[in-house]
Amino acid sequence: MLISEVVYEGNLRCKAKHLSSENIIVTDAPKDNQGKGEAFSPTDLLATSLGVCMLTIMGIEANKHHVNIDGAKLSVVKEMGTEPRRVVKIEINIEVPNHQLTERQKEAITYAGLNCPVAKSLHPDLRQEINIKFN
Secondary structure (H helix, E strand, C coil), X not given: CCCEEEEEEECCEEEEEEXXXXXXXXXXXXXXXCCCCCCECHHHHHXXXXXXXXXXXXXXXXXXXXXXXXXXXXEEEEEEECCCCEEEEEEEEEXXXXXXXXXXXXXXXXXXXXXXXXXXXXXXXXXXXXXXXXX
């Protein structure tokens, strides 16, 4: 299934177009790798995709339990390695509003997030440090 088209615009910048919505994502090489760092880098998108996938799947699970997690938020920390240059660790810190969730609901939502498709698609050598807190 064709999902996107990407154009290299020069100066280490790309523009990706999501074909079904026509939304645009601009990427730039990071400052520590010859770029301007004026947009997400490809590895920033990789790390951020893990967090977005987790929240999405957690939302789907919350819907199954007829509860909402509206207002849930997360932060992403990415650690790069060298030789080869690659992402070696992604740290995700998630804060979920409690909204009177039961322990069973919290467990189900947490399990769903930890087992999202992006998490399961990443190489096992990439460390995923995930912290989920219900407020």
